[in-house]
Amino acid sequence: MPEEKGGKIKRRDFMLWIGWGTLFPVFAGMIEETVKFIFPNVLYEPATTFRAGRPEDYPSDSVTFLAEKRVFVFRDNGGFRALSAVCTHLGCTVRQEKKGFFCPCHGSVFDANGFVLSGPAPKPLDWLSIALTRKGELVIDVAKFVETGYKLKV
Amino acid sequence: MRIKNWDFALLGLGSLVLFGLTVGRDTNREWKKYQKRYYQMEYSQAMARGGKGPMEPLRYKINQIMIPGTDIVDRCTTCHLGFDNTEAGFEDNPYKAHPNPYQHPPEDFGCPICHGGQGLATTVADAHGERENWQYPILKSDYVQASCSKCHQDQELIKDAPLLLKGKELFAQYECLGCHSLRGEGEKDAPDLTNEGDKKRHEFDFGKYDSPKLTQADWQFMHLKDPQVFNPDSEMPNLGLSDEEAKALTIYVLSLTEKETPETLIYAKKP
């Protein structure tokens, strides 16, 4: 790199400074361009909200597993509730057993309301937003969480 | 040292300027302009209604409709933001609200299946199909009716497509099949019309009228009004059609397609 001599930068050194001084921002900018390129602006993922059929499709006092969306839909006297099947530990799909849910990956155990009974899971299973459309269909949003205990009355 | 570094400095500055230009263009994409204007219009409307407070910061986003069960994707609503905003009542495109949006919910059908054009594009010229590499320009206003029969194959059902029905009647009334053929019927003295609606823009000879603005619909309409307009040697008789009749026949002819519509969208097969 150019060195100062007697407090004055020599002319050719000054030119070198300009050259590298412009080239490095361009390099940095190109890295930024690349990062922007890598992050997609649109996704082809399925929408987080989906229609889950009509309420009467679900028998009373039943649990239905929508495997594709990884959601358990419960229907009981109190109404409908949707419980995420995504383990809060590292994202495996939990399986329903007699009393609750078991995660096959690292052995977390949840009760029927999603509370952690044992294992490494840090928090309860998520309760998902569930609502009715104006056409009378159930709509679930896997990205929108509601407070534990929320039920949709139909 | 013999190196003169002025050229190095100059090249560096050049790179920087060019880099700025590239970033500038990529950041100021055309669709952002339309989103900005829409949100400003929405904001001033809210102000006029007595709203208060500063405008929310703009969040530019490409809107994309994917039709479940098919591989059809479109991004028309990136600019046509007001398509479901019947309350605002914007009257001019691109923000006009779609009449009766719940008959064909956009999340189920998207836009290009009826309107044509290039759904993946996000610039006006490309999306409306005014480019060489996209041969199906949008169907303007009434010409949209040409698309109804893609899904409503029982034509009785199309009460909202009077021109299409009229076109079909005229097609029988003028005995077009006396010369043309259609799906194996009719005579072979004139071109087969079975997939007339599938023809690409560049398959038409616009003669002296050639212009990228003219579409298949324009060709059909002008040709029906005056069959010799593009090709003086055409043997088709001049039927003396009124504008309305020519339009109806154009719509019918454009609806003749052999392309398959995704099954989930076909009306009769829906429960």
Add this chain to the structure above:
Amino acid sequence: MAKFNDLIKGLRETQVWRSIFRHGYAPTERNQSLAISSNFFLHLHPAKVRRHALKFTYTLGLGGLSFFLFLVLTVTGILLMIYYVPSTKEAYNNMKDLEFVISYGLLLRNLHRWSAHLMVLVVFFHMCRVFYTGGYKRPREFNWGIGVVLLLLTLFLSFTGYLLPWDQLAFWAITVGTNIASYAPILGPKIRYALLGGNIVGQNALMRFYVLHVTILPVLMGTFLAIHFWRIRKDGGISGPPIEEVGAEEEAAPAPLKTYGLMGLVKGPTPMVEKEPEDTEFTFPNLVYKEIKYAMLIMIILHVFSFFFNAPLEELADPEHTPNPAKAPWYFLGLQELVSYSAFLGGVLAPALAVIGIILIPFIDRNPSGVGVWFSRERKLAIILFSIFVLTAVILTIIGTYLRGPNWGWYWPWQEWPKH
């Protein structure tokens, strides 16, 4: 400021710094040599190069430029791979996504396409430069052959590359290209079957051309490039006039105090041999800065071009309609013109003979004189013959590009093409 300088000084004395940078920056001869020999990227170069090799008018920088374009193509190509799916259903839509929704997607695609075009041009010019300066002569016969292989690889890489968007150009280029291959004697139809992975142009063909484009051909290219560069060093640097003719005014350089290990065993003239007149310069900074500036210039040109012209994309591949005329990119139009007379003679025999002929040039033309100068008078015949070949290629390309219209008919530029 003084504190800042102290800080820098301190930093330079840390073990970490010293483990990365082995030498100082002060412009001593020792540092200038170390800048090349202790740098992984720069040690491709010798520490000193002959003066004539630095002259722009001698090399036109074409070899280095070809390599730089290869690097640009590698970087942009790898980035494009992130979004590209080699599927007949998705490839075309990927191009649309790159253009319309992915940040800098169009820029990268443009850069990739235009660098590829430029690389074909530059590699060809490089070959011409080496011929006209007699660079292929003893001891560089073998490296000339490697160079011809690199030209062929460049052409195959562009061919496999422009197939990937799966537009009309892609589809009909694969159709025509693989059919040309089927005219090769004995193995022809088998080659076509293997290239397409079947009998029709479809998903298998696209996958195969993709694998060729992103793995097999680049790996071959890298390997042959390495051999090419290695041989340049082993053959005594780039070609130049014989050392006696240089007429150096300076005293012979003192013999190096340090022996250069195996370098001592290498035959032929190396720059650091005693008794030779001193006509060398330090690679750093003389050559290195030249290379950097040249690379910057090319990047600027590529960006300007990419800014104003988008990479071509035709309609989606349509097996039912062949476009009329169906033209390949310009660099294949000479071949297309030849093929229009006879698929076997023009598509197989003529190119094969041309390639073999070019590779054999150094063994046919054994006249050792005229190395290191452009258009030496001592090699009139060779220059005339080669010029005829180049001119034929150029004329055929011009005919294919500008004078052929629908149905491959002859149209002068002022004649309008008939519609349909």
